[in-house]
Amino acid sequence: MKPNLKQSVIEHLESVRLDDARLDELEALQRMPSARSWWRNRTLQLFAAACLLVAVVVNWLPLEQPDLLDAIAEEAVMNHLAQTPLEVHGTTVAELDGHFDQLGFRLVEPLAPADGGRLLGGRYCSLQGVTAAQLRRHDAQGRTQNLYQVPYQPASMGELPDPALGEQPRTLQVRGLNVDLWVEHGLLFALTRD
Numbered sequence: 001m002k003p004n005l006k007q008s009v010i011e012h013l014e015s016v017r018l019d020d021a022r023l024d025e026l027e028a029l030q031r032m033p034s035a036r037s038w039w040r041n042r043t044l045q046l047f048a049a050a051c052l053l054v055a056v057v058v059n060w061l062p063l064e065q066p067d068l069l070d071a072i073a074e075e076a077v078m079n080h081l082a083q084t085p086l087e088v089h090g091t092t093v094a095e096l097d098g099h100f101d102q103l104g105f106r107l108v109e110p111l112a113p114a115d116g117g118r119l120l121g122g123r124y125c126s127l128q129g130v131t132a133a134q135l136r137r138h139d140a141q142g143r144t145q146n147l148y149q150v151p152y153q154p155a156s157m158g159e160l161p162d163p164a165l166g167e168q169p170r171t172l173q174v175r176g177l178n179v180d181l182w183v184e185h186g187l188l189f190a191l192t193r194d
Contacts, residue, residue: 068156072127072190073172073179079125079134080146080177080192086121086136093135096122100133107133107149108185111163117145127190139193148190152183160188 018026088099097107102124117137125134125148132150139145152160160183161167169180169191180191 068128069158069160069170069181070172070174072157072188073174073181075127076146076148076179076190076192077174077177079148080144081175083144084123084125087123089121091119093119096133096135100124103131103133103149105149105151105187107135108187110147110182110184110189110191127188143194145191145193148192149187150190152186152188157188 088096090096093107093109096119100107100122117139119135119137122133122135125132127148127150130150132148135147135149137145137147154160160181161170162183163169164184167182169182169189172179172181177192177194180189182189
């Protein structure tokens with residue numbers, strides 16, 4: 001008589017069955033971490049620590065970027081020294097405002113510094129690649145001043161004084177000239193003077 005298939009399978013499986021000691025040994029090996037998984041875990045831990053260190057250092061650094069303010073002051077002085085001819089003449093900001101329709105903002109009569117200067121006119125220019133207004137005037141002694149107005153970007157320019165809050169402009173010296181920097185009405189002002 002032929003053996004039953006089911007019975008044959010059972011007999012075969014019992015013949016290849018592991019004894020309890022060997023089974024316990026294999027289960028213990030399975031629970032033990034391998035060198036490769038330890039290395040992966042260690043690498044991930046080091047990577048996470050490095051990311052945390054970078055995040056702490058970035059947050060610790062000051063947000064103000066004086067290099068950008070220095071570059072703005074340098075460019076304002078360069079424009080001041082070039083004395084490029086004015087595109088429009090006028091003695092009030094209101095007279096000049098209609099000419100500057102490409103700015104994306106309206107010209108503002110600044111609060112600071114008020115030294116009794118006389119407005120002569122203005123022209124388009126740029127400060128750090130951003131279209132700006134350059135307004136030329138003479139102070140009470142007849143010395144040339146250039147007042148620049150450009151949109152203020154606090155994230156890249158840092159905190160600047162606001163005369164509306166009683167703060168004095170920040171003064172930088174570039175090529176022997178003073179450059180006053182401040183913020184009013186969402187605009188950065190730079191004033192160069194001889």
